Amino acid sequence: MKGSFPKPVYILMTVLGIALMVLDCARDLPVAVCAAGAGLFAYGANRLLGEYRVKKDPEYAKKMEIAGRDERLAYIADKSRSATLIITIDVLCVLGIILMSIGMKPYGLVCLYITCGIAVLYFIVYQVISRRY
Amino acid sequence: MKNRIIELRKERGLTQQDLANLLGVTRQTIISLESGRYNPSITLAFRLARTFDLNIEDIFIYEEGDGS
Numbered sequence: 001m002k003g004s005f006p007k008p009v010y011i012l013m014t015v016l017g018i019a020l021m022v023l024d025c026a027r028d029l030p031v032a033v034c035a036a037g038a039g040l041f042a043y044g045a046n047r048l049l050g051e052y053r054v055k056k057d058p059e060y061a062k063k064m065e066i067a068g069r070d071e072r073l074a075y076i077a078d079k080s081r082s083a084t085l086i087i088t089i090d091v092l093c094v095l096g097i098i099l100m101s102i103g104m105k106p107y108g109l110v111c112l113y114i115t116c117g118i119a120v121l122y123f124i125v126y127q128v129i130s131r132r133y
Numbered sequence: 134m135k136n137r138i139i140e141l142r143k144e145r146g147l148t149q150q151d152l153a154n155l156l157g158v159t160r161q162t163i164i165s166l167e168s169g170r171y172n173p174s175i176t177l178a179f180r181l182a183r184t185f186d187l188n189i190e191d192i193f194i195y196e197e198g199d200g201s
Contacts, residue, residue, distance in 0.1 A: 066153075072162040072171050 010047040017041025085122070089115055135194040139167045141185045155184050 020037025023029060054061045067073055096111030142152050142163075149163045156163075156177065165171035166181075173181065182189045 066157060066159055070158045070162055071174050071177055072158065072165055075171070 004047070004051075007048070007051065010044045010051075013040045013044030014048060015044075017044055085118070089118055092118075134172050134199045135169060135196070136166065137192055137194070138163070138181070141187070141192065142167075145185070152184070156180050 017037045017040030020033055021041065024031075024034035024037060050064075054064055092111045092115045096108045096115060099105075099108030099111060101108075138152075142149070147155075149160050149167075153160045153163045157180075158177070162171065166173060178189050178193065182192055185192060
């Protein structure tokens with residue numbers, strides 16, 4: 001699959017995900033640990049199952065290969081990524097202002113700093129890519 | 134941008150899936166191309182032209198204001 005990591009990475013993610021969830025049940029850890037574990041497990045297991053299906057089902061493998069090369073799907077993915085970035089910036093900006101105005105200044109500042117960080121990163125990435133094309 | 138893909142495909146007795154297989158794209162891409170919702174890259178436009186044995190201008194009809 002395009003943009004894939006080697007299989008051991010997904011095995012490691014799945015195992016780490018399960019370990020984090022078990023650890024969270026065994027000890028009273030913050031909920032974020034369980035959430036991170038669930039996320040890792042879901043992503044890793046999904047990729048492993050996908051790879052297994054590609055190996056076992058040639059029809060599905062062919063379908064996936066075509067989907068991986070399809071330019072319209074790549075275009076949609078690019079569009080979705082750029083829309084997600086714009087929505088993230090807008091939401092963080094509004095959230096930052098709301099948090100600042102209700103007296104949660106540190107959290108508001110974090111949101112606004114992240115917004116600035118994303119904007120700076122966008123500028124850098126734009127400059128790098130514009131030199132390539 | 135308008136195009137003649139449906140007409141050319143039907144003339145050759147191809148289904149959307151046949152054309153998709155020839156071009157190495159999904160059937161959904163052919164549907165989007167035919168309805169004019171998606172404009173192909175220059176590479177795909179050339180592949181389409183070669184599949185139909187025509188020039189790109191014979192398939193795609195460019196009008197002022199397209200793409201603006």
